Amino acid sequence: MALNGNTSTAIPKTMRAWSVESTNGFDSLTFHTEAPLPKPSDYEVLVKFHAVSLNYRDLLIPKGQYPFPCSPSITPLSDGSGTILQCGPKVTRFAPGDKVCTLFHQSHLGGPLSPPHLASGLGSAVHGTLRQYGTFNEHGLVSMPGNLGFREAACLSCAGVTAWNALYGLEGKQVKPGNWVLTMGTGGVSCLAVQFAKAAGAKVISTTSNPCKVHLLRELGADHVINYREIENWGEEAKRITGGGGVDFVVEVGGPSTFAQSLKSVKIGGCVTAIGFVGGPVAGAGFLDILGALCTVRSILVGSRDMFEEMSRAIEGANIKPHVDENYFTLEQAKEAYEYMWAQKHFGKVVISID
Numbered sequence: 615m616a617l618n619g620n621t622s623t624a625i626p627k628t629m630r631a632w633s634v635e636s637t638n639g640f641d642s643l644t645f646h647t648e649a650p651l652p653k654p655s656d657y658e659v660l661v662k663f664h665a666v667s668l669n670y671r672d673l674l675i676p677k678g679q680y681p682f683p684c685s686p687s688i689t690p691l692s693d694g695s696g697t698i699l700q701c702g703p704k705v706t707r708f709a710p711g712d713k714v715c716t717l718f719h720q721s722h723l724g725g726p727l728s729p730p731h732l733a734s735g736l737g738s739a740v741h742g743t744l745r746q747y748g749t750f751n752e753h754g755l756v757s758m759p760g761n762l763g764f765r766e767a768a769c770l771s772c773a774g775v776t777a778w779n780a781l782y783g784l785e786g787k788q789v790k791p792g793n794w795v796l797t798m799g800t801g802g803v804s805c806l807a808v809q810f811a812k813a814a815g816a817k818v819i820s821t822t823s824n825p826c827k828v829h830l831l832r833e834l835g836a837d838h839v840i841n842y843r844e845i846e847n848w849g850e851e852a853k854r855i856t857g858g859g860g861v862d863f864v865v866e867v868g869g870p871s872t873f874a875q876s877l878k879s880v881k882i883g884g885c886v887t888a889i890g891f892v893g894g895p896v897a898g899a900g901f902l903d904i905l906g907a908l909c910t911v912r913s914i915l916v917g918s919r920d921m922f923e924e925m926s927r928a929i930e931g932a933n934i935k936p937h938v939d940e941n942y943f944t945l946e947q948a949k950e951a952y953e954y955m956w957a958q959k960h961f962g963k964v965v966i967s968i969d
Contacts (some may be wrong), residue, residue, distance in 0.1 A: 625660070625699060627651055631745030632948050633687050637678030640952050643690070652749040653700075659708055659752055660700040661716075665768035666743040667693040668955050668964045669802065670892050675738060676952075679848045682732055682915075683957030685832030688769070689842075692718045692898045693756055694743030695767035696968075698858035705752045713758040716743055716771050717919050720754035724920040732915075736771075744948055746968055752960045756922045759929045760937070769936035769963040778889040779917035780865045780926040781810055787885045787910060793862040794850050796879050798872060800827050802963040803889060807865040808834050810925075813932040819861065819879075830961050834937060842875075849878030860884055867891075870898025877907040888913040889895070903919055937962030944969070 622822045631649040634643040644657050644968045654660045672691055679806040698712045708714065719727070720734040734754075736742040758767045780803075781789040789795065795811040797804040797820045804820070811818050812835035820836040822828060823843045831839050838855050853860045860881030864872065869891025877899055886909055904911055928934070939960040943951040955964045 625651070625747075629746040630945055631689055633688050634676045634684075634688055634864065637676060639677050640646075640956075642676040642948055643949050643952065645946065645948070649745065649837045651747055654749045656702045656704040656791045657704055657751055657753075658702045658749045659698045659755065660746050661694075661696045661714060661750060661755070661943070662699050663694045663696040663743055663746060663748065663751075663968045664764035665695050665968060666966050667768045667773075668951060668953075668966070669693065669803070670833060670890055671772070672737060673952060673956050682735060685739055685777065687744055689741035689743070689748075690737045691742040691744040692716065692738075693768055693771035693773070694748075695764045695770075698748075701752075705850050706754040707759075708755065714755040714762075715758050715767050716748075716750065717754045717756055717769050717922060718775065718916040719918075720751060722916075722918045723753060723936075724918045727915055731898075733805060744966070746945070753919070756919060756926065759926045761930050761933050765938050765965045765967065766936050768965055769802060769806070769938065770929075771924070773963060774806050774912065774925055774929075774936065775802050775811055775917040775922050776863065776889055777806040777960065778921055778928075779914050780889065781814070781863060781884065782808060783914060783917060783921065784885060784887075784910070784912060789814045789816050789863060790829045793817070794819065794860075794881075795847070795863045795865065796861045796876070797865045798867050799892065800824075800831065800961045801892065802936075803867055804865060805834060805962045809934050809936070810928070811835075811863075813934055816862075819855055821848055821852075830850055847875070847878070849875030852879040853881075856881070863887070863890065872898075874899040874903060877903050877909070880907055880909045882908045883910075885910045885912065889899070902948070920933075939964050 628648040718729045722731040793816040819838045864876045864886040867890045893921045
């Protein structure tokens with residue numbers, strides 16, 4: 615049982631933090647130098663953040679384009695890693711000094727996602743991680759994988775669990791050795807999906823439009839890389855690479871702009887997991903395309919704490935290290951990090967370090 619109490623670290627009364635004050639784009643991001651420091655209640659802990667990371671949804675929230683509940687003046691970002699400084703008197707899961715990661719939906723502990731879980735989304739419905747400190751219910755945190763540093767662990771809450779869910783979240787359709795997996799681009803979800811698939815013994819086909827990123831994807835583990843600018847029918851090319859049968863799993867992050875090609879790539883009985891729409895809200899494949907593909911199509915929104923903990927055990931067992939983009943951003947440079955990711959200059963996860 616965890617011990618309650620405090621660390622010897624001095625805890626200030628104020629902190630530096632960001633908030634989203636409107637939906638006018640990245641100018642909606644407001645930096646506060648003396649935001650009030652929250653205090654943990656009975657079942658809460660106070661976390662000192664060391665690193666946080668950006669996801670595509672974080673770029674959409676200040677633009678007013680995120681399709682799920684958002685609260686006014688919200689502290690953005692869902693992903694973060696840090697150290698527990700204080701525990702409420704009734705906390706039993708953690709002790710001061712423990713290293714933790716945040717859970718995307720604070721109330722989604724296990725089983726299927728339900729409407730009430732949406733109201734607990736970090737960085738949208740409830741205050742997120744783009745700040746020095748935060749209080750969280752003890753059930754809304756997960757122990758940090760022991761083989762990772764804080765910057766790597768900050769990549770897991772959204773992108774990591776989403777990639778894991780895409781490959782392992784559907785009972786009866788979980789990735790196995792020898793399966794073919796198709797990923798798209800070089801964002802956080804896609805890069806982690808490559809790593810998880812290769813750790814499972816699967817073969818990976820990745821797509822990119824940037825010739826400079828081909829070797830980076832291969833270094834990450836991709837067996838084949840398709841430049842979709844050069845090969846417009848990349849879905850059929852992916853199926854050809856498999857020998858004509860098609861891929862077993864598509865980690866679909868592009869949305870309507872890529873969905874038709876995803877359906878062309880997948881094998882009969884395969885699985886297309888719809889995750890995002892980084893390609894923009896354009897017209898895409900319709901019902902007949904889905905019907906003709908004879909596959910399973912599912913949409914997901916991250917995953918549960920049970921999935922996070924299962925993923926963490928795999929990360930430790932296989933010594934998987936999430937790929938962190940080479941550019942370094944501080945808390946004060948958060949707006950620059952948003953702009954950098956929006957320009958699609960990144961490879962892997964864009965991480966912000968917090969002192």
